[in-house]
Amino acid sequence: MSPTHFERAAEATPPMLAKKIRGLSDRAIAWIFVAPTIFLLLAINIFPLIWTIRLSFTNFRVNRPNAEVQFVGLDNYRRILSDSDIWLTMQTTAHFLIWTILLQVLIGFSLAYLINKKFRGNDLWTTIIVFPMMLSPAVVGNFWTFLYQPQIGLFNYVVGFLTHTDPSSFSMIGDVNLAPWAIVIVDTWMWTPFVMLICLAGLRSIPGSIYEAAECDRASKWRQFWTITLPMVLPFLMLAVLFRGIENFKMFDLVVQLTGGGPGSITELTSINLKREAFEKWRTGYSSAYAVILFVTVFGLASIYVKALNKVKER
């Protein structure tokens, strides 16, 4: 009987290739390559997460390491969820999230739409517009405190000039009603370019010939926008919203520099509030429970959102 294909292939394979490298199986070599990453992941992500969950059921305080640690069950969770102050910071965060995303999407998409029109110097404009994104959030927070300064601040001067009011008659950071808007404005100023860049990538991915086909198919510019441009940019836009949403849910540095959570606690976002509980009041067990709640919230919302995003992409 003549040899099968497999037998002939086996015969043709040089013995060196068939042999294991220095006595290690392929699987063992694969594990060696993956092990450092797995170790790092366990050490700096998974272990702290599990440890935090463990701490969240105790009354442990990190500034009293010698005190006896008591297991308190779901007590921490009950206290957090029934604390009206914490619900207030949640509200503040929601307000901040909704308005920053709304403004950044509207302005970012509009800018991208304009920049995408071919005109002289649009590359230069892109660079200029993208500039705020390249700065450090702490720096941005710091210099906007100057812009918001009632006596010498440029922002107050311009608003005063446009509305014929006295620039020093209002303080964006000091006023309880204005402070929530002050942080929305700065975050929008800083991160709209990011949304714009992603939208621009989406717009540039649409081949020009599709618009030519639509021209020949007698679609108006308006219909082209609604039936071609928007649906084709939508997945990009949703991705930008996801990034901005997650980023702003954990917003800390910019707002701390700008308002420090004040006046009072009117701009105290959850992450600032959490930091106070954990590292000013040193309620470690309590703040661990707080962190777990926030984590579950972000994770849950993001998962639902990503599902929706995938559905849009499949469409």
Added chain:
Amino acid sequence: MLIRGYSIVAEVILKNITKKFGDDAALDDVNMIIPNGSFVVLLGPTGAGKTTTLRMVSGLDKPDTGDVLIGGQSMAGLAPAQRNVAMVFQQYSLYPHLTVRENLAFPLKSPLLKTPEAEIERKIKEVSEVLQISHKLDNKATALSGGEMQRVSIGRALVRNPTIFLMDEPLSSLDAKLRADLRIELKRIQAKSGATLLYVTHDQIEAMTMATHVGVLEHGKLVQFGTPREIYENPVSIYSASRLGQPRINLLPATVFGGAPHRAAQIGLRPEQIVQGEGEESFVKRVEHLGDQTRLHLSFKNHNLITVTDAHTKLAEGDIVKIRPEKPFYFDHAGIRVA
């Protein structure tokens, strides 16, 4: 019937059209009359200006000078939508986020047409049956093969009643069988409905079988315009003569046969212009049996010739065949026909 009879008079006239891209003249003073109900095929190699001509008529590009007239009216400054032209793009240009059905319905949903829903449904059904894409109607446009995309792209034009259909190599990425089917189908649709078509192709079989008129473009110039038969039997130049005919026209120095007119530099011989069995001797280099015909590769006074002979020929490599030119074409040094 797919497309209803046409009431629109859609004679399309290109008047002194010149278009430059940088220093290159894509079109150089092109004049052409596309009669109502005709099937005009533009022939020429890549870069001859075929696609540019389509884009001029569609209004996607504007000529530098000259004018396009449709039904006697100047189209200067009018957008494609206002011209009511349907275009099939070489790169398909389907709407990728829409299904095949939505792609086909797209032009019908133009507010300029206000097609009733039932009418849209009926047209999509008809067109998709003709193009054999009925089973793909609910697929997304991106989930199709190249050939299927091209058929959807043709379908998107056929659902409409435009003044003129503009088609840029619409059959180029189909397999041979489908291409032959659609060639017949397109011709049938056009002949039956009286639609006007301007059609770009590389394929001379498409030109010969479908065209009522052929326009030969060379470096942006329209060098010849006429029926396929005219162009085949009465070419104005070597370039024109080389566009049609399989195997290609043979070109030899005019002096090899004698009897050449004054000024002639080259003699052009199509297979049927070579009489076998008389005249001077040539040497058979190769015999290709293609089934329905047999091609003879001949060597005549050190010049190569390809001609056609009887399918069941007894000739073999190394044999001697006598040949004589019969009403050949003569061309001058610039390649212009002199006799």
